[in-house]
Amino acid sequence: MAIHNFNPGPAVLPRVVLERVQAELLDYHGRGMSILEMSHRSKEYEAINASAEVRFKALMGLDDDYRVLFMQGGASTQFAMVALNFLTPGAVADYVVSGSWGEKALEEARRIGRTAVAASSAESNYRRVPGEIRLSEQPAYVHITTNETIQGVQWPTIPPVGDVPLVADMSSDVLSRPLDASRFALFYAGAQKNIGPAGVTTVGIRQSFMQQARADLPAIFSYKTYAKNNSLYNTPPVFAVYMLDLVLEWIAGLGGLAAIAERNARKAALVYAAIDRSGGFYRGHAEPDSRSQMNVTFRLPEEALEKQFVSEAQAEGLVGLAGHRSVGGIRASLYNALEEQSCVVLAQFMDAFAAKHG
Numbered sequence: 001m002a003i004h005n006f007n008p009g010p011a012v013l014p015r016v017v018l019e020r021v022q023a024e025l026l027d028y029h030g031r032g033m034s035i036l037e038m039s040h041r042s043k044e045y046e047a048i049n050a051s052a053e054v055r056f057k058a059l060m061g062l063d064d065d066y067r068v069l070f071m072q073g074g075a076s077t078q079f080a081m082v083a084l085n086f087l088t089p090g091a092v093a094d095y096v097v098s099g100s101w102g103e104k105a106l107e108e109a110r111r112i113g114r115t116a117v118a119a120s121s122a123e124s125n126y127r128r129v130p131g132e133i134r135l136s137e138q139p140a141y142v143h144i145t146t147n148e149t150i151q152g153v154q155w156p157t158i159p160p161v162g163d164v165p166l167v168a169d170m171s172s173d174v175l176s177r178p179l180d181a182s183r184f185a186l187f188y189a190g191a192q193k194n195i196g197p198a199g200v201t202t203v204g205i206r207q208s209f210m211q212q213a214r215a216d217l218p219a220i221f222s223y224k225t226y227a228k229n230n231s232l233y234n235t236p237p238v239f240a241v242y243m244l245d246l247v248l249e250w251i252a253g254l255g256g257l258a259a260i261a262e263r264n265a266r267k268a269a270l271v272y273a274a275i276d277r278s279g280g281f282y283r284g285h286a287e288p289d290s291r292s293q294m295n296v297t298f299r300l301p302e303e304a305l306e307k308q309f310v311s312e313a314q315a316e317g318l319v320g321l322a323g324h325r326s327v328g329g330i331r332a333s334l335y336n337a338l339e340e341q342s343c344v345v346l347a348q349f350m351d352a353f354a355a356k357h358g
Helices: 015-024 043-060 074-086 100-112 223-228 238-254 256-276 303-315 340-357
Strands: 066-071 092-097 114-120 142-145 166-169 186-190 201-206 295-299 330-333
Touching: 015 238, 043 066, 043 201, 043 238, 043 256, 066 223, 074 100, 074 166, 074 186, 074 201, 092 100, 100 114, 100 142, 100 166, 201 223, 238 256, 256 295, 256 340, 303 330, 303 340
Parallel strands: 092 114, 092 142, 142 166, 166 186
Antiparallel strands: 066 201, 186 201, 295 330
């Protein structure tokens, strides 16, 4: 039976990448040992590390004004690191909150310094991205979450914030569509959804913004440390970066972000169409103009039916469809490596389940 992997992260990876990793696992490029066993100071790993940064910048359209860093700890660590580096005493940071992860980013920043909520869609139960953004006077930065995995809400375009440094958590839609990455002073993303396995976090940072960071931090919490040492200050997640580099090569081979965006749009359209033609049996959480291309979230008339949906879907090879434990419901994550045929199968299953139980 074919398996269709809708897990929200760690998530589906390109089969061709997994097959290459399998082929190279015991003997990396004739060295007689696995990449898992090699020193991060070896010329082989340093080449992988450098290649990953070059490929990432090329896909994002970033020039030498930016560095791409490879770190650990996921987005949850970045919630704190951004504030530690840039929320200096006396300053204020503005947060635009569009869902659960935006709330968590704000909560961490509040532990470190003064914050303000520039916009929030909490009153709508996070069914859409916020409306008007009201910035503080001269904020240190403004933070957004480009895609909320739990609520299935995504910014269709990057909101304007004037000359204020814009920081973004892009964990669940990084490299899923073209955008003007130069709009960001800093963005970060755990790799385990769209671009690799769990264990590595990518950070893109404008060099001039990085120079504004505090100088009195422990070295391991300073972005300057990672940039100065090319992400090799301490032992990096070697295997995760190696796989990340291969996934970046795969994205480029498909045609880059324009091609991956078309592929992702087709997948999302298949699943949303099944929701929209169900006559209300499936109720999408996000309003249509804020629908995520990455995480399709919806409810059924009863929780018992939702549990049955997940169970019957899994029996058909459709795995990872349960909603986040904090909100329940159903969530189909349609990350880059998921094939379009998986969405065809899911939509067909949704039609049949609605016809049977609606």
